[in-house]
Amino acid sequence: xxxxxxxxxxxxxxxLPPAFLLIFYFYPLGRVLALSLTEWARKGLSGWNWEIVSxxxxxxxxxxxxxTLITVLLGVPAAYLFSRFQFRGREFLRVAATLPxxxxxxxxxxxxxxxxxxxxxxxxxxxxVFDLAQAPIAIQNSLAxxxxxxxxxxxxxxMRVLSAAWEGIDARLENxxxxxxASPARVLREITLPLLRPAFISAILLVFLFDFTSFGVILxxxxxxxxTLEVEIYIQTMQFLNLPLAGLLAMIQLAFSMLIIAALTLSxxxxxxxxxxxVRQENLRRPxxxxxxxxxxxxxxxxxxxxxxxxxxxxxxxxLVPDGSGGWQISLEYFRRLFENPRQSIFYVxxxxxxxxxxxxxxxSSALALGLGLLLANAAGGRRRLSRWLNWLVMLPLGTSAVTxxxxxxxxxxxxxxxxxxxxxxxxxxxxxxALPFVLRLVEPALRAIPPNLRWAAAALGASPRLVWxxxxxxxxxxxxxxxxxxxxxxxxxxxxxxxxxxxxxxxTLPIAVYRYLNxxxxxxxxxxxxxxxxxxxxxxxxMLLVDRLQLTNTAQxxxxxxxxxx
Amino acid sequence: MKKVLLLGVAMLALAACAAExxxxxxxxxxxxxxxxxxxxxxxxxxxxxxxxxxxxDTGGALNxxxxxxxxxxxxxxxxxxxxxxxxxxxxxxxxxxxxxxLAQIPDELKLDAENRALPVDYGxxxxxxxxxxxxxxxxxxxxxxxxxxxxxxxxxxxxENPATSSPGLAFLxxxxxxxxxxxxLDYWQRLRDNGLVVVNxxxxxxxxNFSGSTGKGAQPxxxxxxxxxxxxxxxxxxxxxxxxxxSLVGRNMCxxxxxxxxxxxxxxxxxxxxxxVDFMLDTTFQEDIPMNMFVFPxxxxxxxxxxxTDYVQMPEQPAALAMAEIEANRDAWIEAWRQLMLGx
Numbered sequence: 041x042x043x044x045x046x047x048x049x050x051x052x053x054x055x056l057p058p059a060f061l062l063i064f065y066f067y068p069l070g071r072v073l074a075l076s077l078t079e080w081a082r083k084g085l086s087g088w089n090w091e092i093v094s095x096x097x098x099x100x101x102x103x104x105x106x107x108t109l110i111t112v113l114l115g116v117p118a119a120y121l122f123s124r125f126q127f128r129g130r131e132f133l134r135v136a137a138t139l140p141x142x143x144x145x146x147x148x149x150x151x152x153x154x155x156x157x158x159x160x161x162x163x164x165x166x167x168x169v170f171d172l173a174q175a176p177i178a179i180q181n182s183l184a185x186x187x188x189x190x191x192x193x194x195x196x197x198x199m200r201v202l203s204a205a206w207e208g209i210d211a212r213l214e215n216x217x218x219x220x221x222a223s224p225a226r227v228l229r230e231i232t233l234p235l236l237r238p239a240f241i242s243a244i245l246l247v248f249l250f251d252f253t254s255f256g257v258i259l260x261x262x263x264x265x266x267x268t269l270e271v272e273i274y275i276q277t278m279q280f281l282n283l284p285l286a287g288l289l290a291m292i293q294l295a296f297s298m299l300i301i302a303a304l305t306l307s308x309x310x311x312x313x314x315x316x317x318x319v320r321q322e323n324l325r326r327p328x329x330x331x332x333x334x335x336x337x338x339x340x341x342x343x344x345x346x347x348x349x350x351x352x353x354x355x356x357x358x359x360l361v362p363d364g365s366g367g368w369q370i371s372l373e374y375f376r377r378l379f380e381n382p383r384q385s386i387f388y389v390x391x392x393x394x395x396x397x398x399x400x401x402x403x404x405s406s407a408l409a410l411g412l413g414l415l416l417a418n419a420a421g422g423r424r425r426l427s428r429w430l431n432w433l434v435m436l437p438l439g440t441s442a443v444t445x446x447x448x449x450x451x452x453x454x455x456x457x458x459x460x461x462x463x464x465x466x467x468x469x470x471x472x473x474x475a476l477p478f479v480l481r482l483v484e485p486a487l488r489a490i491p492p493n494l495r496w497a498a499a500a501l502g503a504s505p506r507l508v509w510x511x512x513x514x515x516x517x518x519x520x521x522x523x524x525x526x527x528x529x530x531x532x533x534x535x536x537x538x539x540x541x542x543x544x545x546x547x548x549t550l551p552i553a554v555y556r557y558l559n560x561x562x563x564x565x566x567x568x569x570x571x572x573x574x575x576x577x578x579x580x581x582x583x584m585l586l587v588d589r590l591q592l593t594n595t596a597q598x599x600x601x602x603x604x605x606x607x
Numbered sequence: 608m609k610k611v612l613l614l615g616v617a618m619l620a621l622a623a624c625a626a627e628x629x630x631x632x633x634x635x636x637x638x639x640x641x642x643x644x645x646x647x648x649x650x651x652x653x654x655x656x657x658x659x660x661x662x663x664d665t666g667g668a669l670n671x672x673x674x675x676x677x678x679x680x681x682x683x684x685x686x687x688x689x690x691x692x693x694x695x696x697x698x699x700x701x702x703x704x705x706x707x708x709l710a711q712i713p714d715e716l717k718l719d720a721e722n723r724a725l726p727v728d729y730g731x732x733x734x735x736x737x738x739x740x741x742x743x744x745x746x747x748x749x750x751x752x753x754x755x756x757x758x759x760x761x762x763x764x765x766x767e768n769p770a771t772s773s774p775g776l777a778f779l780x781x782x783x784x785x786x787x788x789x790x791x792l793d794y795w796q797r798l799r800d801n802g803l804v805v806v807n808x809x810x811x812x813x814x815x816n817f818s819g820s821t822g823k824g825a826q827p828x829x830x831x832x833x834x835x836x837x838x839x840x841x842x843x844x845x846x847x848x849x850x851x852x853x854s855l856v857g858r859n860m861c862x863x864x865x866x867x868x869x870x871x872x873x874x875x876x877x878x879x880x881x882x883x884v885d886f887m888l889d890t891t892f893q894e895d896i897p898m899n900m901f902v903f904p905x906x907x908x909x910x911x912x913x914x915x916t917d918y919v920q921m922p923e924q925p926a927a928l929a930m931a932e933i934e935a936n937r938d939a940w941i942e943a944w945r946q947l948m949l950g951x
Contacts, residue, residue: 075674087938087942089942146810149811149815150814150815150822153814153815153822153824154822157815157822157823157824158823158824158825159818159823159824159825180815180816181804181806259771259807259808260807260808260810260811263805263806263807263811264768264770264771264805264806264807264945264948264949265805265949267949274771275770275771277670278663278664278666278667278670279666279770279771279941280938280941281666281670281673281694357821361844361845362843362844362845363845364845364846373844374844377844383640383642383898383899384642384643384644385640385641385642385643385899386640386641386642386643386646386659387640387659387661388643450671450674451674454675454680455674455675455678455680456678456680457632457679457680457681457682459680460632460658460660460680540663541662541663543661544660545659545660545661555637556637558810558814559637559638560838560842560901561813561820561831561835561838561839561842562838562839562841562842562843562844563820563821563839563842563843563844563845564842564843564844565838565842566814566820566821566822567821567844
């Protein structure tokens with residue numbers, strides 16, 4: 041009887057994630073494509089302009105490729121920094137790197153503008169120091185602005201995914217090679233890099249897909265001369281209501297995404313070298329040599345400039361209030377005004393409420409993403425081909441146009457007067473779909489790396505599969521799972537494209553509240569929008585630091601490994 | 608893991624409980640705002656709950672109504688403007704309603720003879736300028752659209768892409784009204800040669816490019832709304848005697864957007880929908896419009912707030928185009944504009 045029940049349980053675990061994808065991804069997408077085809081048959085294809093489409097395809101690949109290249113080039117040393125060295129401010133920097141994810145593009149654009157806009161502080165400083173007549177940094181509406189924003193948003197993906205794998209590499213392998221006389225370069229070439237390859241490919245894939253379907257950054261920071269497939273889909277859908285063309289473009293985009301995912305998934309095949317799970321932070325040590333200290337300082341300055349300075353610029357804008365005589369003063373006026381509703385607007389929400397809505401959505405979607413991710417990773421355990429398939433399938437939502445996906449959700453689940461009632465349920469589902477690839481990419485390799493003899497030993501001692509899972513596997517992959525959870529949380533907080541189709545004015549989230557203030561001119565509206573964004577940042581920083589801290593203490597309690605030196 | 612899943616399910620259930628039963632559903636755009644007590648008054652008088660569905664920008668809300676016309680998501684659609692009205696009419700999403708309140712509304716705002724779409728408010732899309740910049744540089748204000756091609760205004764104007772922005776489209780239509788469908792592209796070519804800056808959305812144009820806003824951008828002129836100078840005073844965050852910005856209101860320099868409300872076809876609550884449309888056209892709601900959405904009420908009996916009379920300039924002659932002409936050519940005009948302005 042017991043084994044019957046276990047079988048049924050395993051079957052559910054097997055079927056749940058694919059069923060979820062089928063209902064909430066493939067079915068809606070099928071609806072939107074069917075509508076495009078019907079319209080195509082009825083009205084024919086109009087507005088097809090090969091030059092615009094081929095130009096959009098070319099530029100989409102160009103900007104995504106270039107953005108990914110730069111992000112990876114900068115992300116590798118950052119990952120090295122975090123996986124090898126212990127230094128002050130390490131945890132803060134790690135968390136700060138994840139923060140861009142939760143910020144709406146409009147807020148990021150304001151932050152960059154305050155820094156490097158024509159009258160931005162950095163520009164003013166440089167003009168003062170070097171006695172220049174014109175602002176030396178001028179990147180508004182340029183490719184540089186797109187690249188900068190993409191690096192700003194996605195650097196942490198490379199950092200986290202790569203450093204998670206790097207930290208997990210058994211340092212004894214490298215040490216053994218060194219003892220046997222291999223040069224550091226050879227160790228890097230023959231041990232470290234091959235072991236890092238799957239994580240490396242995962243990072244490239246995630247960043248590329250994000251850049252490939254990027255929308256807000258292209259639209260707001262790049263400007264009208266840059267058209268990607270995603271922007272063209274948006275224009276054809278929202279402006280021209282040209283569904284045949286929009287559907288065709290969405291299919292082209294999806295086809296390219298599939299190819300990219302397939303190619304990278306195949307090349308990312310794991311080496312299949314299970315390594316003993318390592319004690320957290322075992323490989324971490326304080327810098328000793330001069331070059332190490334220089335490296336750490338340089339990286340810290342770089343990361344602070346790229347990731348923290350724009351956030352500080354935002355914060356400054358939320359506390360600099362006109363003093364009534366043409367100057368500025370520091371005040372919490374904008375924050376205070378967030379709690380007032382001077383016009384008795386029906387849509388006013390206190391920031392606390394918006395924050396709570398955002399957090400609830402994010403909590404629900406990250407729990408869902410983590411649950412599904414663990415189920416999927418478990419189901420795929422050991423079966424290579426299946427695991428590749430699932431990996432491939434789960435990646436698709438990330439490579440799908442947010443505009444198309446949002447429209448698809450609306451067509452599939454929004455077509456009745458009662459539908460808005462379900463929006464609060466649909467939003468976490470949509471977010472979980474987008475976050476799932478991250479969770480899976482983090483959890484699955486960790487699970488696969490567990491040497492089977494650990495499971496066998498536990499089983500031989502009489503542990504049921506469930507007990508093995510709870511006492512052996514789960515503790516080992518906890519680090520990866522928590523990182524996945526944090527990512528899913530951040531993604532849900534920041535996601536705007538797909539869910540803008542599903543928002544309800546009575547349950548606004550923080551990004552939506554920010555946008556609402558920016559609908560109107562006025563220093564007060566702008567200041568309040570920034571104040572709202574700062575609240576979002578502060579709460580997220582606090583909760584992420586807390587998660588990091590929890591993770592640390594738990595591990596420290598379970599295994600007290602000694603920090604060894606590997607010089 | 609089970610706990611995590613349970614937690615997720617609990618969260619979802621919790622979120623679902625927040626939903627409330629809706630009786631009358633009004634679909635509108637994201638910029639819609641009204642006062643709580645005004646809506647509550649309607650709800651009490653007619654014993655209903657009004658449920659608002661905000662559906663993106665003007666085009667987004669209309670598109671959603673069109674896509675769901677076989678199974679209407681809402682009873683009433685508010686916020687279609689005259690640049691998109693003919694799409695709504697040709698897609699046949701509205702039921703005609705001869706509201707008694709229409710008698711109070713000026714004829715020039717009524718664009719649909721069958722009263723399927725009833726005018727609620729109007730506002731002008733105009734070029735805003737930073738007063739201080741023109742004073743400091745001792746620069747005369749442009750009086751016509753043609754003036755903007757003069758060298759003294761080179762690089763001083765930021766406009767929005769008509770393919771992605773509603774004020775951008777309105778300004779494009781103003782230039783078509785001034786120069787005609789044959790010559791408007793020549794005009795844009797001259798603007799482009801004169802260092803015109805084009806961005807995708809109003810937010811970027813206003814907050815990043817415009818020097819008169821908090822963003823302190825590089826252009827002292829921006830395509831925005833005729834009421835923006837008043838909003839700058841209301842939401843200054845400090846007491847201001849006058850607005851830091853003003854509008855250029857020369858002939859054909861502004862385009863008048865008129866917003867309409869209509870009863871969606873197939874609503875099972877026709878009587879309630881009619882009552883809500885009447886309510887929107889009556890003075891209580893009409894007087895609530897200006898300070899919430901910063902547009903003018905369509906009903907002249909509504910008393911305007913002093914901020915409007917003090918800080919909003921009315922255009923000498925707003926640009927006008929026949930609705931049929933807009934519908935027939937809108938997409939082609941935008942496409943041609945994109946080819947010219949965004950090509951190499």
